[in-house]
Amino acid sequence: MRVVVVENDKEMSREAANLIQERIKEKPNSVLGLATGSTPIGTYKELIRYHEQGSVFFSKATAFNLDEYCGLDGDHAQSYARFMKENFFQSIDIDSENTFIPKGNAEDKQVECERYDALIRERGGIDLQLLGIGENGHIGFNEPNDLLSAGTHRVELDQGTIEANSRFFDSYEEVPKSALTMGMGTILKAKEIVLLASGVKKAEAIRGLLSGKISTKNPASFLQLHPRVTIIIDREIADAIQLNQDIA
């Protein structure tokens, strides 16, 4: 696992955007796994800038998003489908036919989850998966639990996750309580993974991720089993966990 320590959010976004740009240049028809949340917004902004400068093009790329709330229409202001459109897709040249996100309002959630995993397989699997991390160590919406699911599945959100996400809604009550998310297997099958984290609130989750131990109580810790992972964290986290670069 490669750990990159950066000074701030801007540097984190640039590092991640550079890596993604490189991979798209190497393989224009890359299959990207993408994430929502505050963390990757700067990365998308950088990629949009690179695109506008003419240095990266997404016309042959495919994107699969990690997760979507249950019960929100794709055009709901807080849906992740809308988030991706507004923060990234509408400003680049990706074909909307090649952008996928689980349908959180599908009538049969089980069928939708199976369809989503099959679609990823049909497209040749994910080349590069971008991840944020929850304060509780969740990746996608794989919340800490006794058992984790391998494939895309429906999940009840942790109270802490609902509280953290309520900042985007008018009230706690309005936050959906469940979501569809890629599973741990879906994520770990990606050929390469890049995880971003900034701010001391993520320090404990990152400590678990770098601990050398794997626990379903910190789903991100499973990334230690993957052969090609880059973790980009800010100095605040590195200092809080007294990161010794040797453990990376």
Ligand code: PGA
């Ligand atoms: P955040 O969320 O980027 O908004 O902190 C990350 C996550 O919960 O995975």
